[in-house]
Amino acid sequence: MKVSKKEQSYTIMRLVIAFLIAAVIGFAIVTRNLIGAIIILFIGLFLLVFMKKRYKDVVIADERTQKISEKAIAGAFWIYIVCIVLANFAVFFLGPLNLEIIDRIKPAVNHITYTFFFLIFLYEALRYYYTNKM
C-alpha cells in the first residue's frame, strides 16, 4: 500500500515527538523534577498542536479509526474486568493457604479492584451522558 510522503513524515514526526516527551518526562520523574516534567509536557502538546496545524490536509483519523478505537477500548475493558475477577478469585480461594505470593499480590489486587470500580463509575456516568445527548 502506497503511503504519501506527507502522511509518512507527519506520522514519523508525531512518533518522534511522543517518544521524546515520554523519555524526558520519564527522566524528569525519576530525577524528581516535577516542574521540568510539566514544562516538557506543555512544550510537547504545543508541538503536536503546531504539527497538526501545519499538516492540516493530512487526515489521520476518521469514522473508521474511531470505530476501531471504540472496539479496541471495549475489548480492553472486558479483558481488564475478566483479569480483575480472576485475580480476586485467586486471592479469595488461595488466601487461606497462606501462600507468600498471595500476600505479596493482595495489595496490588485490592488497588486495581478500586480503580476498576472507579472505571465502572466513569463508564456509567459517560453512558448516561451520551444516552441523553444522542
Add this chain to the structure above:
Amino acid sequence: MTQEDMAQEVKVTRQTINAIENEKYDPSLELAFKFSKLFKAKIEEIFSYEE
C-alpha cells in the same frame, strides 16, 4: 482518481477508502452522501445493500 485523491476529497484516510473497496468496512450514511456528492450519483448507484 486514486484512493489518495478520493480520501482527501471526502476527508477520510486512504486506508478507509481501501477498506470500503475491499468490503471490510461499511461507510456511515454521512460518508455515503459525501461519495454521492463526489461522484454526482445516487447512493444506490455507488453502494448496494444486502440483508
